[in-house]
Amino acid sequence: MKKEIWFGLSIMAMVVIAAFVLLPPPSQMSNGHLGLLMLALVVVAIMLGFPTAFTLMGMGMVFAWIAYRSQNPGLAVQQTLDLMVQRTYSVMSNDVLISIPLFVFMGYLIERANLIEKLFKSLHLAASRVPGSLAVATIVTCAVFATATGIVGAVVTLMGLLALPAMLRAGYSVQLSAGAITAGGCLGILIPPSVMLIVYGATAGVSVVKLYAGAFFPGIMLAALYVLYVIVLAKWKPHLAPPMSEEDRRVPLPPFAEIVSMRVSSKVLPGLIGAIKGKRNADVPMFELVNHLMIAVLPAIAVALIMGAIYFKVTAPLPPDVVEGVVAMGGGMVDAGEPESPGTGGLSEPQEEGGLQSPPTEAVASDATAKAEAIKPAVAEVQAPAALAETAASQERLPAPMSFWIALASCVLAMALFYAYFNFARLEIFKMLLGSFFPLAMMILAVLGTIVFGLATPTEAAAMGSLGGILLAAAYRRLNMQVMRESVYLTAKTSAMVCWLFVGSSIFSAAFALLGGQEIINAWVLSLNMTPVQFMILAQVVIFLLGWPLEWTEIIVIFMPIFIPLLPHFGIDPLFFGLLVALNLQTAFLSPPVAMAAFYLKGVSPPHVTLNQIFAGMLPFMAIQVFAIFLLYQFPAIGLWLPELIYK
Numbered sequence: 001m002k003k004e005i006w007f008g009l010s011i012m013a014m015v016v017i018a019a020f021v022l023l024p025p026p027s028q029m030s031n032g033h034l035g036l037l038m039l040a041l042v043v044v045a046i047m048l049g050f051p052t053a054f055t056l057m058g059m060g061m062v063f064a065w066i067a068y069r070s071q072n073p074g075l076a077v078q079q080t081l082d083l084m085v086q087r088t089y090s091v092m093s094n095d096v097l098i099s100i101p102l103f104v105f106m107g108y109l110i111e112r113a114n115l116i117e118k119l120f121k122s123l124h125l126a127a128s129r130v131p132g133s134l135a136v137a138t139i140v141t142c143a144v145f146a147t148a149t150g151i152v153g154a155v156v157t158l159m160g161l162l163a164l165p166a167m168l169r170a171g172y173s174v175q176l177s178a179g180a181i182t183a184g185g186c187l188g189i190l191i192p193p194s195v196m197l198i199v200y201g202a203t204a205g206v207s208v209v210k211l212y213a214g215a216f217f218p219g220i221m222l223a224a225l226y227v228l229y230v231i232v233l234a235k236w237k238p239h240l241a242p243p244m245s246e247e248d249r250r251v252p253l254p255p256f257a258e259i260v261s262m263r264v265s266s267k268v269l270p271g272l273i274g275a276i277k278g279k280r281n282a283d284v285p286m287f288e289l290v291n292h293l294m295i296a297v298l299p300a301i302a303v304a305l306i307m308g309a310i311y312f313k314v315t316a317p318l319p320p321d322v323v324e325g326v327v328a329m330g331g332g333m334v335d336a337g338e339p340e341s342p343g344t345g346g347l348s349e350p351q352e353e354g355g356l357q358s359p360p361t362e363a364v365a366s367d368a369t370a371k372a373e374a375i376k377p378a379v380a381e382v383q384a385p386a387a388l389a390e391t392a393a394s395q396e397r398l399p400a401p402m403s404f405w406i407a408l409a410s411c412v413l414a415m416a417l418f419y420a421y422f423n424f425a426r427l428e429i430f431k432m433l434l435g436s437f438f439p440l441a442m443m444i445l446a447v448l449g450t451i452v453f454g455l456a457t458p459t460e461a462a463a464m465g466s467l468g469g470i471l472l473a474a475a476y477r478r479l480n481m482q483v484m485r486e487s488v489y490l491t492a493k494t495s496a497m498v499c500w501l502f503v504g505s506s507i508f509s510a511a512f513a514l515l516g517g518q519e520i521i522n523a524w525v526l527s528l529n530m531t532p533v534q535f536m537i538l539a540q541v542v543i544f545l546l547g548w549p550l551e552w553t554e555i556i557v558i559f560m561p562i563f564i565p566l567l568p569h570f571g572i573d574p575l576f577f578g579l580l581v582a583l584n585l586q587t588a589f590l591s592p593p594v595a596m597a598a599f600y601l602k603g604v605s606p607p608h609v610t611l612n613q614i615f616a617g618m619l620p621f622m623a624i625q626v627f628a629i630f631l632l633y634q635f636p637a638i639g640l641w642l643p644e645l646i647y648k
Contacts, residue, residue, distance in 0.1 A: 015040055031067055035517020038063045042508070042558065043550070052554055053497065056504030057084075064511035087506040095459060096202050097502065101495035102462030103193050108487040108494075109469040110440070111154045113478035116145050119440065120162050122432035128249045132234030132241040134170055135180040136227050138163040142184025143223045144437065147191045147444050148469075152589055156185035156597050160604040171242040174609055176233065179617030182597040183226055183624075186589045189552060190582045191219030192448055193465070195498070197582060198458065199556050202502070204564045206574045213452045213646055214579050214639040221638060222583065222628045229624055250425075256284045256292075257424040268296045268422045295434070296427060299418065303411050314404055315397040439475075443468040452646060498553075505557030512561070521562055532570040539563055539577075540584055540629060547588035551596060555585060579639040583632060586625045590618045 018040070023033050038059055045055045064083055069076040091097070110116070123137040130136050138159060146155045159181045167177040189196045192212035201208040234241035253261070265271040272293040275284060447465040450456040456464065473479040512518060530538065546555050560581070567574055589597040598614045605614075632638050 015043055030516070031070060031514075032516035032520040034063060034066060035512050035515035036520065038508075038512065038515070039517065039558070046550065046554055052551075053500035053504040056501070056508040056558070060504065060507035060509075060511040064507065064514055067511060067514035083510055084507055087510055088503050091499065091502045091506055094202060094502075095457075096198060096208055097499070099193075099208075099458040099462040100195055100198055100498055101491050102459065102466050103195060103198075104494050105487060105491040106462070106465045106469040107148060107154065108490045109466070109473055109483070110145075110148050111158060112483045112487050113473040113476060115436070115440070115472065115476055115478070116141065116158055117162060118432065118436035119144060120159075122429060122436045124166075125249070125251060125429045126433060128244050130231065131238075131243065132176075132230040133244055134163070134167045134172060135176060135230040135234070135241055138167070138177075138180045139184040139223060139226045139230065142181065143187045143191065143219075144440055144444070146185055146188025147193070147219075148440055152185055152188060152597060153600050155188060156182060156600040157604055159185060160601045164601070164605055164609075168606070170244070170248075171239075173240045173617075174613045175617035176230070176240050177617070178598075178601060178605075178609070178614040179619075179621050180226070180230060182590060182595075182601055182614065182618050183586075183621035184223075185600075186586050186597055187219060187223055189586055189589070190215055190222065192216060193444075193451070193458070193462070194582070196552055196556065196585065197578070199498070199502075199553070200560065200578050200581065203505070203556055203560050204574050204578060206578055208458050209451055209454070210575055210643045210647060211578055212448060212458075213643045214575055215582055216448070216452075216642060218579055218583060218628070218632055218639050221631065222586070222625065225624050225628060226621060229620065251428045253424055253428060256288045257427070259284055260289075261424050266423050267419070268292075268424060268427050269419055271424070272296065292427065295431060296422070298434075300415055303415060307408055307411060310407075311400060311404065315400050317397055439472055443472060452642075454646075501553055501557060505561075508558065509561045518562060518565065522566060525566055526569065530570075532572060535566070535570045536572065536577075536580070536633070540580060543581060543584045544587055544591075544626075547585065548591045550588065552585040552588040555588060556581075573640075575643065576636060576640060580629060580632060583625060583629050587622055590622050590625075 023029065023037060029037075042055060042059050045059070046052055061080060061084060065076050065080045068079040072079075120137060120141045123140050124134060127133040127136050127140075141163070142155055142159055145158070146152070163181055164177055167180075168174070188194060192215055194212075194215065197211045197215060198208055200206065201211050230241070234243075260271045260275045264274040272289055276286070276289050276293070443465065446468070447461045450464065451458055451461045470479065473483065525535070528534075543555060543559070546559060563577075564574065567577055589595060592598070592615050595615065595618065598611060598618065601614055602609070602611050
């Protein structure tokens with residue numbers, strides 16, 4: 001028998017033994033203890049391979065009937081069926097969940113259109129001089145593709161077909177290659193738009209929009225830590241990730257580029273400008289020269305537009321103050337015809353009968369308006385020059401701060417260095433990035449931007465993302481009926497699984513609450529007198545251990561309803577807790593024995609790549625994930641800065 005099976009059986013045996021040891025005898029069991037028994041049985045059933053959704057639904061129905069039977073045996077069956085219908089309807093009426101099939105459809109459409117192959121090749125060539133370039137390109141490709149799809153299995157499988165053979169041919173170690181693919185493929189769990197964040201938001205009652213804003217920088221941080229680890233390891237142990245040969249780095253040039261490079265200059269800007277102005281371009285079409293010159297200046301145009309927008313933002317004139325009438329601060333209206341007598345002004349008792357009839361501000365405004373109408377001809381001449389001067393002053397732009405000029409100088413210097421090393425080979429790589437990386441990145445940023453900045457709901461943004469995926473596949477000439485049919489079928493299959501999972505989770509949670517299992521856990525946790533830090537450590541350790549036998553879906557829908565009610569007692573923000581959980585759940589796909597990413601990769605890897613080698617390659621990346629959790633806990637601003645900035 002395989003070691004993985006023995007490990008799984010050992011965990012199940014530990015769960016069963018713990019249930020018999022910790023729970024009281026059957027004669028002394030309360031409904032709350034039955035709830036804990038239900039929780040243990042669900043874990044064992046899922047580990048035995050039973051479908052998660054129907055296991056939760058079946059267990060929930062049985063134990064809900066037990067709970068209702070203890071109260072009113074005659075109505076137990078009717079109440080149980082009513083509970084199932086109500087919970088199913090509440091899940092189906094959740095408008096946030098509509099975004100899941102739309103995001104899934106976008107991902108499957110991009111995956112089925114095979115748009116990722118060009119992305120990997122272009123990133124591979126762009127990072128050719130970086131240590132561990134193939135692994136770095138793999139992680140970046142996985143991050144972009146996982147962000148676009150949110151489907152771990154699709155990303156890991158496709159990158160296993162594209163990147164793993166290339167890395168093995170280049171002499172990379174099996175462990176490093178497998179770790180880079182599996183860890184990079186799991187980034188879609190965290191980086192928005194993430195299906196996991198939608199599920200957590202619906203379970204915990206947290207805004208998905210805020211979760212997306214909060215998870216953006218932690219996801220980038222985790223991907224950057226992966227890349228940093230690969231670079232350091234490749235620099236420290238070059239035999240694990242050999243550098244690329246000159247032959248692999250060579251980029252084939254089009255005929256016009258070879259002609260211009262030999263006759264004019266190997267640098268892009270001098271070469272193209274010299275070829276356009278000179279007489280040595282007889283063999284080169286003018287259209288090719290102008291077209292590639294426009295492509296070459298795109299980075300400079302983008303930087304100029306960004307800095308121009310920043311300049312107009314920081315130098316915008318202050319809005320003019322709105323002044324109604326001529327009012328003296330702390331006094332009444334200044335009458336131009338009658339000088340104010342000494343000792344008057346300030347607040348005084350009203351002269352009218354009945355006392356104060358309206359708030360003071362309204363009374364002053366009304367009095368000011370009446371007097372202004374009476375003296376309007378006299379005051380107009382006095383106001384006109386002052387108003388013109390104020391308007392002219394308000395329209396003057398503010399001087400730009402020194403930080404802007406420093407940033408501008410840095411950008412100019414960066415552009416100068418960029419074009420100094422910008423040859424025709426790099427131009428071809430840049431064209432490949434324009435055709436692969438930037439379209440996907442712009443689509444993802446557009447979807448996230450509309451959600452984060454409140455321009456659209458997650459469902460509306462997901463619909464636009466689906467439309468963007470269709471247009472992108474059509475632009476690459478990969479849109480056909482077969483691709484659409486496969487994408488729609490896989491979307492319906494995945495969405496049905498998620499929906500039934502929510503229904504089962506809702507029924508299970510209701511049964512657990514009816515039995516009172518939550519109250520026993522709450523009482524036990526509160527009796528420990530833990531500090532918020534200790535509770536956070538305990539929760540994250542439990543989630544980390546649960547990631548070994550269970551997937552993230554089971555952890556979210558089963559155990560999050562247990563932790564969420566305890567957060568107010570310890571003063572923990574559910575948003576921050578969700579970000580820590582999202583980072584922690586990266587381990588669910590990487591921790592044996594139920595490491596689904598490993599099995600996805602094993603299914604498409606060469607025969608000599610063993611499952612143990614894949615597991616060994618994933619362990620360093622698991623350690624990086626734990627370190628990322630520590631960083632996020634020590635510096636909460638990594639995840640909370642953007643939501644607080646936008647939604648303050």
